[in-house]
Amino acid sequence: MIKRKLIMIMENKPGAxxxxxxxxxxxGYNIETLHVxxxxxxxxxxxxxxxxxxxxxxxxxxxxxxxxFVSDSLMRQILRQLNKLIxxxxxxxxxxxYLKGVLLDENLL
Amino acid sequence: MxxxxxxDEGVELIFGYPGGAALHIYDAIxxxxxxxxxxVRHEQGATHAADGYARATGKPGVVLVTSGPGATNAITxxxxxxxxxxxxxxxxxxxxxxxxxTDAFQETDMIGISRPVVKHSxxxxxxxxxxxxxxxxxxxxxxxxxxxxxxxxxxDMTAPDKLYDYEYPEKANIRSYNPPIEPEQNQIERAVxxxxxxxxxxIYAGGGAIAxxxxxxxxxxNEILDAPITNTLMGLGIYPxxxxxxxxxxxxxxxxxxxxxxxxxxxxxxxxxxFDDRITNNPSxxxxxxxxxxxxxxxxxxxxxxxxxxxxFGQVKNSLEAIIKTLKNNLDDYDSERLKPWHSQIAEWxxxxxxxxxxxxxxxxxxxxxxxxxxxxxxxxxxxxxxxTSDVGQHQMFAAQYYHFDKPRKWINSGGLGTMGxxxxxxxxxKFAFPNEEVVCITGExxxxxxxxxxSTCFQYNLPIKIINIxxxxxxxxxxxxxxxxxxxxxxxxxxxxLPDFIKLAxxxxxxxxxxxxxxxxxxxxxxxxxxxDKLVFVDVYVDPSEHVYPMLVANDSLENMWLSKDxxx
Numbered sequence: 001m002i003k004r005k006l007i008m009i010m011e012n013k014p015g016a017x018x019x020x021x022x023x024x025x026x027x028g029y030n031i032e033t034l035h036v037x038x039x040x041x042x043x044x045x046x047x048x049x050x051x052x053x054x055x056x057x058x059x060x061x062x063x064x065x066x067x068x069f070v071s072d073s074l075m076r077q078i079l080r081q082l083n084k085l086i087x088x089x090x091x092x093x094x095x096x097x098y099l100k101g102v103l104l105d106e107n108l109l
Numbered sequence: 110m111x112x113x114x115x116x117d118e119g120v121e122l123i124f125g126y127p128g129g130a131a132l133h134i135y136d137a138i139x140x141x142x143x144x145x146x147x148x149v150r151h152e153q154g155a156t157h158a159a160d161g162y163a164r165a166t167g168k169p170g171v172v173l174v175t176s177g178p179g180a181t182n183a184i185t186x187x188x189x190x191x192x193x194x195x196x197x198x199x200x201x202x203x204x205x206x207x208x209x210x211t212d213a214f215q216e217t218d219m220i221g222i223s224r225p226v227v228k229h230s231x232x233x234x235x236x237x238x239x240x241x242x243x244x245x246x247x248x249x250x251x252x253x254x255x256x257x258x259x260x261x262x263x264x265d266m267t268a269p270d271k272l273y274d275y276e277y278p279e280k281a282n283i284r285s286y287n288p289p290i291e292p293e294q295n296q297i298e299r300a301v302x303x304x305x306x307x308x309x310x311x312i313y314a315g316g317g318a319i320a321x322x323x324x325x326x327x328x329x330x331n332e333i334l335d336a337p338i339t340n341t342l343m344g345l346g347i348y349p350x351x352x353x354x355x356x357x358x359x360x361x362x363x364x365x366x367x368x369x370x371x372x373x374x375x376x377x378x379x380x381x382x383x384f385d386d387r388i389t390n391n392p393s394x395x396x397x398x399x400x401x402x403x404x405x406x407x408x409x410x411x412x413x414x415x416x417x418x419x420x421x422f423g424q425v426k427n428s429l430e431a432i433i434k435t436l437k438n439n440l441d442d443y444d445s446e447r448l449k450p451w452h453s454q455i456a457e458w459x460x461x462x463x464x465x466x467x468x469x470x471x472x473x474x475x476x477x478x479x480x481x482x483x484x485x486x487x488x489x490x491x492x493x494x495x496x497x498t499s500d501v502g503q504h505q506m507f508a509a510q511y512y513h514f515d516k517p518r519k520w521i522n523s524g525g526l527g528t529m530g531x532x533x534x535x536x537x538x539x540k541f542a543f544p545n546e547e548v549v550c551i552t553g554e555x556x557x558x559x560x561x562x563x564x565s566t567c568f569q570y571n572l573p574i575k576i577i578n579i580x581x582x583x584x585x586x587x588x589x590x591x592x593x594x595x596x597x598x599x600x601x602x603x604x605x606x607x608l609p610d611f612i613k614l615a616x617x618x619x620x621x622x623x624x625x626x627x628x629x630x631x632x633x634x635x636x637x638x639x640x641x642x643d644k645l646v647f648v649d650v651y652v653d654p655s656e657h658v659y660p661m662l663v664a665n666d667s668l669e670n671m672w673l674s675k676d677x678x679x
Binding site (some may be wrong): 010011014017018019020022052053054062076077080083084086089090098100102103 | 228
């Protein structure tokens, strides 16, 4: 069990955060720390805008950081479960990123 | 606006129950004639009926309930649909916006309560958004891995005195949602290479193959492969059960040959199946020598319990098409003759401990009626063509084992959640979808009493379903476990002679009841029941209460270790 960090870019919609937190509880994962910020500097996420063919607006998306103690295989499962949440646009750990359902081999967030 | 949007979405039928917060919507239902509303007797019945409709047709089921208790009563049905990945849209009324959070009359946090058992949910904050939300909800419910979606609508959002511009979107566009459709070709090629080199392959197909409507593709694939094939409880019908390569169901109460083939395979081709605990038993002892190819639309289902060697993400229908195409280009490399020793090994397993299809030949009145024989008779009388819904317990397993489904979407049961009370309302949903087809509900005296109020709905809408109540005067599966694991201590699994007279009960709801207590009456009485085409017939069959379901996997062991009868183990 190593401490790991997950980063998510998600829609800033009512109930979106509780879906993430609820998923951790429901699947028996533990949250060590959690941090949420509205994204104001969109330049970092241009690649997401391009991929999604969209333009982010003020207050539309949030960046969420979670740290948790888990094994490798569980980490993969958590990533996949988070990727399934409809409001999650992208989620990554140290090695991989799910961007709109597509798995990429690097941490882009 | 809501009704118009539902109509524009193609909805023909809503199952529901009115109440305060939904009254504006109900008034709109009254003032239109394009969508039929079915009044159930309990919101759980509405969700199961919509679920049955969805399973039989492949179209999403639609439910309308009011706030508070209406919403909470719907939860069991939503969870049932969620566990089996059934497309469903549940519209729940909510107290008016300004009352939310004040503990108003019939207020409950439906979005919060339903969150762990929905694919997604929406609250309407602005009535103008209703068409867009409806479009998105149906898209989410039916695409990717299907599932239930809840739309919570505060009462003021449906107020009739406000008018809005209406435009129904042609397409749902959700930028953060992108379920996989087409598989990656390099994974397809790896899968085909593994298929070509396997000597002991087994195809293991589940509910995902039905959800993806992959019947034709799976059949075509196996015309080339000629591999043995097993279905999960949820997958029954996706491959013809009467086909010589069909092994029967696998898992906890799977056939001897299916479980043995899985355990000894060198390649398992999992198609829309998720290796749940009723299949794998003990994952560390599961199929030790098998390479795993896993076709699924859901990333999180793959390598969750059993590590996949080759993962193919996409709609399984498309993935199967891609495999067939690639395989056809390499046909010279594929020799189905090499499977001969594997087939003869399976034939040996099948003949040594196959299910006993001859049970019904011993039908003297000296013997109690066997539940398996009841299912076999129903199978013969309906020529294997009926839609069969079931509840949960021994009767469900007997139905799955002894009714042979040659087509998908005919076997309707709660596989994942195991919801008692599912069978009757689900049968209603199927009958609404296919009024001219035979619909049978195989149930038990425990399950049927969990949603028996729907007999009244069946009378109101004249639904001539056939209910086969396999009555062993006990919670049979609970009792079986108590026999096997708890020294025969039948804690709270019998009713101490408190069962109702089901015949009188059926009659008081306006239906026909037939009681069967003797083997000599079984066939004739069942035939009589099925001959009453325009009547709901409740057949109450008293069966041997000591009968157990076998085979049964030995707890926490591998698939080759099964109980074959009360005193015989593999």
